[in-house]
Amino acid sequence: MSDVPQVLLVHHLKALKLPTFLREHDKLARQCAAEGVDHPTYLLRLAELELLDRERRMVERRIRQARFPAVKSLDSFDFTALPSLNKMLVLELARGEYVERRENVIALGNSGTGKTHVALGLGLAACQKGVAVGFTTAAALVHELLEARDERRLLRLHRQLAGYRLLIIDELGYVPLSTTGAELLFEVFSRRYERGSVLVTSNLPFDEWTSVFGSERLTGALLDRLTHHVHILEMNGESYRLRVSRRRQGKAEAPTNAS
Structure with missing residues (x-):
């Protein structure tokens, strides 16, 4: 039964389309615990990681949809x-x-x-x-x-x-x-x-x-x-x-x- 919360968490994060939460929550939890960080700050860091990663994916998607012959800055x-x-x-x-x-x-x-x-x-x-x-x-x-x-x-x-x-x-x-x-x-x-x-x-x-x-x-x-x-x-x-x-x-x- 101890694995049930973890399995449900993985399921819910996938359903909510939060891949960065899914990938980073455990590692960040251990890091915040070692630093003595409270729960709101932990959630804030996790949310910031999700937002940054989501914006990166959106930019990559817009670049693909633009159909550039090459990506040049x-x-x-x-x-x-x-x-x-x-x-x-x-x-x-x-x-x-x-x-x-x-x-x-x-x-x-x-x-x-x-x-x-x-x-x-x-x-x-x-x-x-x-x-x-x-x-x-x-x-x-x-x-x-x-x-x-x-x-x-x-x-x-x-x-x-x-x-x-x-x-x-x-x-x-x-x-x-x-x-x-x-x-x-x-x-x-x-x-x-x-x-x-x-x-x-x-x-x-x-x-x-x-x-x-x-x-x-x-x-x-x-x-x-x-x-x-x-x-x-x-x-x-x-x-x-x-x-x-x-x-x-x-x-x-x-x-x-x-x-």
């Missing part, structure tokens, strides 16, 4: 390599207040300057602050929209996209869109106008976006909505990948030059 971004980028603005955006205000972010610059890294870093920061984030490329999103339209589940997809308080659309401008694809993507932006934040990265300046959407009217309407409440990150500079490649090539050639 702003801590690993080399701001010194890109003088054109406003570091203070990026760090301010990492606080996430723009999401609360339903404002947008657009990162513009040539290929290889770290636009995707910054987008991933801001997306990760948003996840850590409890924001539901979705990540996709413009080409992948258009493909998904076209597929959903053909399968008569476009409204369901729009509801899914609306569930993201921050929607990150990477690589806009790398692939020209069909007329239907451009219209479907425009509808995504239009539905989010003043309802949810969008973070867009593009290798094209605004005056070249018509080449992607194929219509000056559609492009103008899109930019009107997208730039109404916007933070623009200028990210023009030398390609990071090209710079690394040159550095590696230089190291490889160094022994030959030395000889």
Whole structure:
């Protein structure tokens, strides 16, 4: 009979979904007993452990649901390599207040300057602050929209996209869109106008976006909505990948030059 309370405790903690309580209660009880800690303090410590672990699991779940191609933080971004980028603005955006205000972010610059890294870093920061984030490329999103339209589940997809308080659309401008694809993507932006934040990265300046959407009217309407409440990150500079490649090539050639 002496095992009954322990068995019931394990059962109840599982039913209440308190895995940290279940894992830590015995060890913490012995520790608190050795320290002469009273019961309220013991329960407080146990509750704090559960809350911290629950928040960690929630952040991990939001990161998985965001479908990031890689998890990158702003801590690993080399701001010194890109003088054109406003570091203070990026760090301010990492606080996430723009999401609360339903404002947008657009990162513009040539290929290889770290636009995707910054987008991933801001997306990760948003996840850590409890924001539901979705990540996709413009080409992948258009493909998904076209597929959903053909399968008569476009409204369901729009509801899914609306569930993201921050929607990150990477690589806009790398692939020209069909007329239907451009219209479907425009509808995504239009539905989010003043309802949810969008973070867009593009290798094209605004005056070249018509080449992607194929219509000056559609492009103008899109930019009107997208730039109404916007933070623009200028990210023009030398390609990071090209710079690394040159550095590696230089190291490889160094022994030959030395000889």
